[in-house]
Amino acid sequence: MLPQVVATRYVTPLREGGSLPGLMEADDLGTYVVKFHGAGQGRKTLVAEVVAARIARGIGLEVPDLVTVEVDPALAPGEPDQEVQDLLRASGGTNLGVDYLPGALDLDRPADVVDAAWAARVLWFDAYVGNVDRSWRNPNMLLWHGRPHLIDHGAALTFHHSWPGAAGWPSRPYDSKDHALAGLHPDLGAADAAVAHLVDADLLRAAVADVPDGWLDAEPGFDSADAVREAYVRLLIERLDARDAWLTPLLGLVRR
Ligand SMILES: Nc1ncnc2c1ncn2[C@@H]1O[C@H](COP(=O)(O)OP(=O)(O)O)[C@@H](O)[C@H]1O
Ligand SMILES: [Mg+2]
Numbered sequence: 159m160l161p162q163v164v165a166t167r168y169v170t171p172l173r174e175g176g177s178l179p180g181l182m183e184a185d186d187l188g189t190y191v192v193k194f195h196g197a198g199q200g201r202k203t204l205v206a207e208v209v210a211a212r213i214a215r216g217i218g219l220e221v222p223d224l225v226t227v228e229v230d231p232a233l234a235p236g237e238p239d240q241e242v243q244d245l246l247r248a249s250g251g252t253n254l255g256v257d258y259l260p261g262a263l264d265l266d267r268p269a270d271v272v273d274a275a276w277a278a279r280v281l282w283f284d285a286y287v288g289n290v291d292r293s294w295r296n297p298n299m300l301l302w303h304g305r306p307h308l309i310d311h312g313a314a315l316t317f318h319h320s321w322p323g324a325a326g327w328p329s330r331p332y333d334s335k336d337h338a339l340a341g342l343h344p345d346l347g348a349a350d351a352a353v354a355h356l357v358d359a360d361l362l363r364a365a366v367a368d369v370p371d372g373w374l375d376a377e378p379g380f381d382s383a384d385a386v387r388e389a390y391v392r393l394l395i396e397r398l399d400a401r402d403a404w405l406t407p408l409l410g411l412v413r414r
Pocket of ligand 1: 172173174176177178179191222256257258259260262264298300309310312
């Protein structure tokens, strides 16, 4: 389970992407980038963030700490921006908080900072979880205390937007064309040897255990939150076993 905090103040919206995350202060005196269940794709985005972040950590990639943030819709009337008011009103209850990294820089010229081995590990990870949201236009990597951190994994695990078609997801190829790190000639074969064995059922079960029941338990076709968790684990194990389908095409990115 993720640590739980209660939001005490809305500070400011972050207008980079479309989902309007908000910077909020909480009762633990922390400051968080809050992703709201009342935004666009809603809870699914939050589930993807939580599961992907745990997998990233499991293979040695840094992500900010996550918490759940209780939001009281009574905070809404105090906000001057109508869009923010609407979002707070629609997001009562449990939302996702990403620990705010003060002073972090958007890593939009990664080639200056990261090495090819790290790039390969990130590309392996994005291909594995099907994250399409790390393009050179929108790298979703932050440099903090001299080290790169990954953020914004809400677009991963796309199968959960349509469970009836999910069986095809494990072997779906990954399009690396626009990936922010594809130009660094990452050696996906070396990355695979370094990290694939770190992903197993224990890690995946721990990842889905972090997801609050309330984001899972109204899923049509499943009779409990745990049944949905098991489906995520099953599909992620199948994708690991189907690496021929999505990893092989990426082996050519390395400079030979
Ligand atoms: N934990 C964080 N610490 C500092 N800045 C962050 C953090 N998370 C996000 N940001 C900033 O907010 C922007 C939007 O956040 P992001 O998670 O990418 O949401 P989205 O793109 O879905 O709106 C990022 O590009 C980054 O500049
Ligand atoms: Mg983003």
